[in-house]
Structures are given as C-alpha cells and as structure tokens.
Amino acid sequence: MKKLDVLVLTDHTTHGKGESIYRLLQSMGENELCLSLFIVSRSNEENKAFFDDVTSNDVHGKYIDKNFCYTEHGDWYKGGIRKKVSEFDVIFLRVDRPVSDNQLLTLKSTFSAQIIVNDPVGIIETGSKKFLLQFKELCPEMALCKSIEDVEREADKYQVVLKPINGYGGEGLIRVSKDYIWFQENRETRASGRTRLIRQFENSEEMLAMRFLKNVTKGDKRVIVVGEKILGSTLRMPANDSWLCNLKQGGKASFSEVTEREKQIAETISPALQKNGVVIFGFDTLEDDYGERVLSEINTLNVGGLIQAQEFSGQPVVEQASNQIWQYIKEISKRNHV
Known part of the structure; x- marks a missing residue:
C-alpha cells in the first residue's frame, strides 16, 4: 500500500x-x-x-x-x-x-x-441530538419538542434540560421546572420566561428535552472512543452552584475510570457511528437517581479530551488514537484500492 x-x-x-x-x-x-x-x-x-x-x-x-x-x-x-x-x-x-x-x-x-x-455526512447524522433517540434505553427520559406546549407538557412531569438539536459546547442549554426556567445560569419564573422560550422555537424548529438529573453535581464524564476502542475518560465537574459541566462553561476536569455500564454504552453505539463513517468520537454520561451512568451526549466533530485522558491515566492515549485512526484509513484505502 x-x-x-x-x-x-x-x-x-x-x-x-x-x-x-x-x-x-x-x-x-x-x-x-x-x-x-x-x-x-x-x-x-x-x-x-x-x-x-x-x-x-x-x-x-x-x-x-x-x-x-x-x-x-x-x-x-x-x-x-x-x-x-x-x-x-x-x-x-x-x-x-x-x-x-x-x-x-x-x-x-x-x-x-x-x-x-470523520465523514461529513456522518457528522451531520450522528451530531444531531435526534441521533440519541435511537438509544432511548441508554439515556434519561427524553422527548423531541417542536413547541412551547411540548416543553410544558414534559416539564410538568419532571424537570428537563432543553438542548438545541445542533447545539455544541453547552451553548443554548435551558432548564425548565414546574416553576422556573434557567437560561444557562439565569433563573426566571416560568411565567416571565415563557415569551423568551417561545422565541427559541422561532429560531430553532426543534429541541430535545432530556430529564434533568440532580446528580449532575457529581459531574459528567467524557468517554473517548477511536475505532470502536475506548481510550480513556475524563470527569468534568461543574463550577460551584452551577449545573453546567462543560469546560467552556466553567467546568473542571479530573481523572475517572470507565465503568462497565459505559463500556456497554460504547459497544451499543459504536457500530452505528462506524457505519456513518465516524471513527473518533466522544460520548458523555451522567449519573442517574440510582447511581448508574446514562448516555447524555455524543460529539463527533472535533473531539477533545485526549491530552487530559492521557495525563490523568498515564496511558499513551494520543499514540493509541493515532494508530486507530490510521487503521481506519488503511481499511478504507484497501476498500477503495488507493
């Protein structure tokens, strides 16, 4: 070759x-x-x-x-x-x-x-929050919302986090309870924030409503997968008095071990991602009310966390990622007779 x-x-x-x-x-x-x-x-x-x-x-x-x-x-x-x-x-x-x-x-x-x-068409398909709906059994309760009425129906059952379908980096997250709406960290009453929430659907046709988990204070975990192989994970803790764990939103990263449940999640979702030409991706987990890790996010565009996973674990994560990427390229090249 x-x-x-x-x-x-x-x-x-x-x-x-x-x-x-x-x-x-x-x-x-x-x-x-x-x-x-x-x-x-x-x-x-x-x-x-x-x-x-x-x-x-x-x-x-x-x-x-x-x-x-x-x-x-x-x-x-x-x-x-x-x-x-x-x-x-x-x-x-x-x-x-x-x-x-x-x-x-x-x-x-x-x-x-x-x-x-990663394959651009695959990024579009798997990077959309709608892709999570294929794996409902791995995620907190969730529903696709197309209107303020859809959101209110879900929020009357339990607190929800609204995610823009093509959102990234924790931008645009909205939390809704029976009484309040949090636009990022800014809290308003549901009555006063309703008009602002309605405008969200004027700019974005749909949002994914996912059940808010109180154990978010225990951090969300980014698990990095390359070539269907888990290479490491990083726990991201929210800042004091915050419910946002993203590093861009003030979260702090620390070492974490991958749980058996997270290994099962990777085994379940990896074939669908690989089928879409996605060789390197990260998925996030949160702890539910029973202490079990559940899938909350998949990132397939520009996956970070390799350096942190390597430094925290002491394992050659970057070299392993490189080898897995080249193995994927080699397989596709042979298939295409490059």
Whole structure:
C-alpha cells in the first residue's frame, strides 16, 4: 500500500495550550503510512474562500514538521504555501463549530475522491441530538419538542434540560421546572420566561428535552472512543452552584475510570457511528437517581479530551488514537484500492 498525503483542516485561533491536535498530528506523522501532513487554518485570510463555501480547490498552509507546536499568537501558522485539495489522499477534520451542515455536505460532495475523517455526512447524522433517540434505553427520559406546549407538557412531569438539536459546547442549554426556567445560569419564573422560550422555537424548529438529573453535581464524564476502542475518560465537574459541566462553561476536569455500564454504552453505539463513517468520537454520561451512568451526549466533530485522558491515566492515549485512526484509513484505502 502506498504512503498517503493528509490534509488537516483546523482553526488555530480556537486552540489552547492543552489542545490535543499538536501531539496527535506529531504521532500521526510518525506512522509508516504517512507521506506528509499539511495543515490549513480557517483563520488565515488566504483560506477564507475555501472555508466559506468549500468549493475552492486551493488552500494555504504548511507541512507539519518537528517544530509544529502551539503558540499563543499562532506564530507557527504564519507563512506557508498554496496547495490544491485534490492533491491529498485524506482530509482530517479538526474544526469547531460554527461550521454549517451545508458546508460539510459541500466538502463531502466536492472532494468525494478523498477519505474524510470523520465523514461529513456522518457528522451531520450522528451530531444531531435526534441521533440519541435511537438509544432511548441508554439515556434519561427524553422527548423531541417542536413547541412551547411540548416543553410544558414534559416539564410538568419532571424537570428537563432543553438542548438545541445542533447545539455544541453547552451553548443554548435551558432548564425548565414546574416553576422556573434557567437560561444557562439565569433563573426566571416560568411565567416571565415563557415569551423568551417561545422565541427559541422561532429560531430553532426543534429541541430535545432530556430529564434533568440532580446528580449532575457529581459531574459528567467524557468517554473517548477511536475505532470502536475506548481510550480513556475524563470527569468534568461543574463550577460551584452551577449545573453546567462543560469546560467552556466553567467546568473542571479530573481523572475517572470507565465503568462497565459505559463500556456497554460504547459497544451499543459504536457500530452505528462506524457505519456513518465516524471513527473518533466522544460520548458523555451522567449519573442517574440510582447511581448508574446514562448516555447524555455524543460529539463527533472535533473531539477533545485526549491530552487530559492521557495525563490523568498515564496511558499513551494520543499514540493509541493515532494508530486507530490510521487503521481506519488503511481499511478504507484497501476498500477503495488507493
């Protein structure tokens, strides 16, 4: 099998000091199947046309070398050369939202000859909160809401957390009880917040209502899976007096062990994700009222947590992730006779 050229699409302005992409790509570059890694940032002005409509064949970036590392002002990304996307065998997506479903679909259709990790169509399918409805037995009670009346019906039974169908990073979460509505951390009475909640359905046709679990104070856990193999997990605790565990919302990460129940969750959902071309993903669990971990979220676009899982566990999580990604690429390449 020939060695492969890999194009990495990212946005360096969203990176932090602990971003896993730097160690991950260094590890991927050492694999025997890798001929080169060429990285392109959405925030470089030369790439605006490509990332805006994803139909341009030209991108501006740099080949990854031993000096590739995070810098506060993105100095490494300065300079670079122009290449054509069609020159590459593999496209590796490491971009955060906002990226529209239309952009993902255009990327898939325009560069159909390339292997794309994760598959853009698969990201759209599995990244939607609706995908969780296929696994109701693994999740807290939940229902798809299309109106304020749907929400009120669910909230009269038990407290719910409303999730935008295509939401990410804990943005836009709303908690509703019989008496109150919390817009993120801001609490209002249900009567005073009703108009604002109605507007949510004017901007978003549907939201997923999931039963609020009081044990959220014990943290939510991000479990990382690559190639159907669990590589590690990280427990994210909410800030004091908060019900939001996302790191972007002030949560703190710590070491955690994967439970037998979480292994069962991974075994159940992995085949459906793999079928959709998703090789690397993270899923989140919360503790229910009986002390059992239940599925609350699946992330398939730009999965974080590799570095934290490696540092907390002492295991070579990044190298294992790299090997699993290359194994997937190898299998697809053989199937496509690359």
